[in-house]
Amino acid sequence: MPEIVVDKLTHTFGKGGANPLTVLEDINLTFESGSFCSIVGTSGCGKSTLLKMMAGLFEPSDGQMTLDGDVIRGTDRRRGMVFQQDAVFPWMTVSRNISYGPRLRGASRQEQAEIETKWVEMVGLKGFEDRWPRELSGGMRKRVDIGRVYANDPDVLLMDEPFGALDAQTKERMQADLLQTWRQSKKTVIFVTHDLEEAIFLSDRIIVMSARPGRVRHIEDVALPRPRTDEMRLTDEFIQIKRKLWGMLEH
Structure with a gap:
């Protein structure tokens, strides 16, 4: 079943x-429920703008987006967003950060404790439940971000360059851990x-955007088997897709 549908979307700032500046033009996309899709393109092509519209942070100037048939207007808990810069609350421990959304919705202490236990473990932070953000590495703070969004039980997780600021080794480890969490x-x-x-x-799919104004230039179905391993990055199939x-x- 389609989950998010982007229909004849164009966005012009001003x-x-x-x-006026047109950053996206005539975008038509369907994101299936349970899929993992990436959007790539050169700087300024409108990738992040498109994602923020899916989050409901602002509306397109033309066209629309729907989630399960409902037009997306404003934010709600069905769509969770993870930004490049971590957004953990420095005055809350790891556990309290993760249970923040359910706590706002009135979850009982027992429900909060169960959510904290589940997602602390799911994002690889067991043993750090009572640590403060200042005591964590950048990668660990990003795990808190991801755990907090998942703990809010969204239907769709929107991620805007979440690992862009991490070193190469941490980035690859976070990618593998994200896939494991996604599968579960x-x-x-x-x-x-x-x-x-x-x-x-x-x-599963990669959407390649053209330079501004961003259009859908190509959609690549990634046929590599799952589960994915680091060794897969060295295979001919992987390298051919990258080329x-x-x-x-480049063009």
Whole structure:
């Protein structure tokens, strides 16, 4: 079943004004329930703008997006967003950060404790439940971010370059851990990245955007078997996909 549908979407900043800027043009996409899709493209092509519209942070100037048939207007808990910069609350421990959403919704102490136990373990932070964000590495704070979004039980997880600030080794470990969490949760993930290897390793489908105004240039179905392993990055199949997509981004 389709979950998010993007229909004839165009977005122009300052539409009707003296200096309009069209960043997205005639976007038509369908994201299936439970899939892992990445969006790639050169800087300024509108990837993050598209993702923020899916989150309901603002509306397109033309066209629409729907979630299960309902037009997306504003934010709600069915769509969770993870940004590149971590957004953990420095005055809360790891556990309290993770249970923040359910706590706002009135979850009982027992429910909060169960959620904290589950997602602390799922994102690999067992043993750090009572630590403060200042005591954590960048990668660990990102795990808190992901755990907090998942703990809020969204239908769709929207991720905007979440691992972009991490070192290469931590980044690859986070990618593998994210796939494991995704397999267990069966949530829909839409992932924006500049990193082609990251997109290929993670995704069922990769959407390649043209330069501004961003259009859908190509959709690549990634036929690599799951579960994915680091060794897979060295296979001919993986390298061929990377060369193909790299050629599209160069022109």
